[in-house]
Amino acid sequence: MWWYVGKRLLQTIPVFLGATLILFILLQLRPGDPILNLAGNKPVSPEVRDALAAQYHLDDPLFVQWIQFVKSSITLDFGDTFSGQPVFDLIKQTFPVTVVLAIMALAIDAILGITLGTIAGLRRNGWFDSSVLVVSLALLSIPIFVVGFVMQLVFGVKLGWVEPTVGPDWNVGKLLLPAIVLAIANFAYTIRLTRTSVAENLGADHVRTARAKGLSNRLVVRNHVLRNSLVPVITYIGINLGSLMAGAVITETIFNIPGVGNAAYTAIQKGETSTVVAIVTFMVMVYVLMSLLVDLLYAVLDPRIRYV
Amino acid sequence: MSETRPGQERFVAPIDETPLRAIDAVNVDAVPENQWKEAWKRLRTSPLFWLATTILVVIALMIFFPTLFTSADPKKLDLADSFEPARKGHPFGFTEQGGDVWARTVYGARASVAVGVFTTILVALLGIVTGAIAGFYGGIVDTLLSRFSDIFFSIPLLLACIVVISVLNNTFPDRGFWGSVLVVVAALATFAWPQITRQMRGAVLEIKNLEFVDAATAIGASKMRNLRRHIVPNALAPVIVASTISLGVFIVAESSLSFLGLGFPSSIVSWGNDISAAQTQVRSGDNLQVMFVPAAALAITVLGFILLGEAVREALDPKARKK
Numbered sequence: 001m002w003w004y005v006g007k008r009l010l011q012t013i014p015v016f017l018g019a020t021l022i023l024f025i026l027l028q029l030r031p032g033d034p035i036l037n038l039a040g041n042k043p044v045s046p047e048v049r050d051a052l053a054a055q056y057h058l059d060d061p062l063f064v065q066w067i068q069f070v071k072s073s074i075t076l077d078f079g080d081t082f083s084g085q086p087v088f089d090l091i092k093q094t095f096p097v098t099v100v101l102a103i104m105a106l107a108i109d110a111i112l113g114i115t116l117g118t119i120a121g122l123r124r125n126g127w128f129d130s131s132v133l134v135v136s137l138a139l140l141s142i143p144i145f146v147v148g149f150v151m152q153l154v155f156g157v158k159l160g161w162v163e164p165t166v167g168p169d170w171n172v173g174k175l176l177l178p179a180i181v182l183a184i185a186n187f188a189y190t191i192r193l194t195r196t197s198v199a200e201n202l203g204a205d206h207v208r209t210a211r212a213k214g215l216s217n218r219l220v221v222r223n224h225v226l227r228n229s230l231v232p233v234i235t236y237i238g239i240n241l242g243s244l245m246a247g248a249v250i251t252e253t254i255f256n257i258p259g260v261g262n263a264a265y266t267a268i269q270k271g272e273t274s275t276v277v278a279i280v281t282f283m284v285m286v287y288v289l290m291s292l293l294v295d296l297l298y299a300v301l302d303p304r305i306r307y308v
Numbered sequence: 309m310s311e312t313r314p315g316q317e318r319f320v321a322p323i324d325e326t327p328l329r330a331i332d333a334v335n336v337d338a339v340p341e342n343q344w345k346e347a348w349k350r351l352r353t354s355p356l357f358w359l360a361t362t363i364l365v366v367i368a369l370m371i372f373f374p375t376l377f378t379s380a381d382p383k384k385l386d387l388a389d390s391f392e393p394a395r396k397g398h399p400f401g402f403t404e405q406g407g408d409v410w411a412r413t414v415y416g417a418r419a420s421v422a423v424g425v426f427t428t429i430l431v432a433l434l435g436i437v438t439g440a441i442a443g444f445y446g447g448i449v450d451t452l453l454s455r456f457s458d459i460f461f462s463i464p465l466l467l468a469c470i471v472v473i474s475v476l477n478n479t480f481p482d483r484g485f486w487g488s489v490l491v492v493v494a495a496l497a498t499f500a501w502p503q504i505t506r507q508m509r510g511a512v513l514e515i516k517n518l519e520f521v522d523a524a525t526a527i528g529a530s531k532m533r534n535l536r537r538h539i540v541p542n543a544l545a546p547v548i549v550a551s552t553i554s555l556g557v558f559i560v561a562e563s564s565l566s567f568l569g570l571g572f573p574s575s576i577v578s579w580g581n582d583i584s585a586a587q588t589q590v591r592s593g594d595n596l597q598v599m600f601v602p603a604a605a606l607a608i609t610v611l612g613f614i615l616l617g618e619a620v621r622e623a624l625d626p627k628a629r630k631k
Contacts, residue, residue: 011455018459022468026475137618141610143560145567146583146603149590157591164591246466250564254587268474268568276474280467288462 004299012292017070019284024069027277028062073285078278082270087278090263097170098252098259102244104172104179109186110237117194118226124199132195136188144247148181148254165256178255185247186240193236197229204228231302238294242287343545347623357619363612370417380411382577391595400601403585412577413602419578420606422489423496424559424613430497432551435504440543442505443512444535454509457502466564468499473570488572492565496558507550511543545624552617556610563606579606
């Protein structure tokens, strides 16, 4: 077990360095003089230029600048937005609502996806299975922002059950509809994965043994089929955090939620590339950390993993 | 011979009087079937496959012969027509800018499908080559390639594209149709290939130790020949299925990027742009066709590719064959 944990931790380091290197290179590809950018594109005196260059390590070789970039990313120093606010302050203000939204979406995805997927898998090729399959295929083919607009229109504008947009005073109730929209993006995959996994396990030897022992169908499904089927599903849901964060950019924009995704969208609209890169760097860091946690959890859940 | 042995209690017909239908029916001269031919046989009888093909043929016609579907000019914008309802020759009315909704949807197929097709080709090529090398050679090559692909895998696809395209937007603000396609394709492909690599690597690892590969080695096949003729063709099936489905995913991703203002420049007619431009209408609930017509076209196209992938998966799956 500890061998696996150590190995997995070591693997994270090159991945993190590589990811920051890619983001750093992209940042370098920005057109224009970074010093002029910093000074708001006004001409600067040589003294100011030297001071800025020293402050941001702009005269150092690129390699040193990259190390600096990694260092400041780890210490959560992402520089300033164009209006002078530190990017990390912006993230601190906006991140909590995104976390709440993501957790709600994950919960909806897991509960609905696993329930429907299990029923479909147990009654394979029945009418329920077929309709779940059709709905999940349809959901896969509609972009999440179209789903978002439709939900907003139906439940927000036409029926008036919820407020169409969230706005700065958010609460869990207001986030419910956006969370459903965000969950729908992954929901179809969760259903299909659970369904295949359950159907496969139904025919497994240990399930037949459990039935032969005379266990009730309920117990067989709960203790023998589900427990084994859920391992890949849980990993999948964990991995999906990445697409969840990308989805958050879109969902938060549609529903005007003051989250980190909305902040990224605003920065894109204003052409503040450095702020966009900083926010994405932060999101990638969260994602890499979360995948590490999920993998370790996976090793706890499934003993086979530890010995590979 | 008069002694009765166990098993001879009953009359047993001599062997030449016993027709062994199953064995006699085997045509020893027949050319061995390969899995693709067999898969094609099953595909031909699959309604799913024909549904998908019909959808994709219609979309292909839209791309190559748009004039079959509409005679209006998609780029003609007349503010006097803003949100005009449908009239003769313009079955779905007009956009806010006064463009013909249906004509723009028909011509918009090009950009969206081009992104999907080219990204998929690039991703599949990269993924198949790297995955096959990693799986076949193993050892340090495998470790290096796997860790390298992990790096690209660690950045969520859409987030990566957001960064790449916001940078490139500033670097190349003016680019034509193909330039824009290239930027989106490059951004998507750079971060999407590791998924196919992983899949291919897994398949190659599984196949390279099977007996038929040993048999090929025994009759003198070289390593390269084994890889090219025996391992890769057998590992391709799951990759082809995944690629077909991901083609749809890339089309959706492009539209999401357009929604964020990072897909195609607004001068280019594309589904993503049109859906994105129509979003103000949805809030008020009027003129919904402006959004739903391009959105439906996009969803149906993506569904076509996903259904094709499903049909091919069923045709190639040996487990489904037995039923």
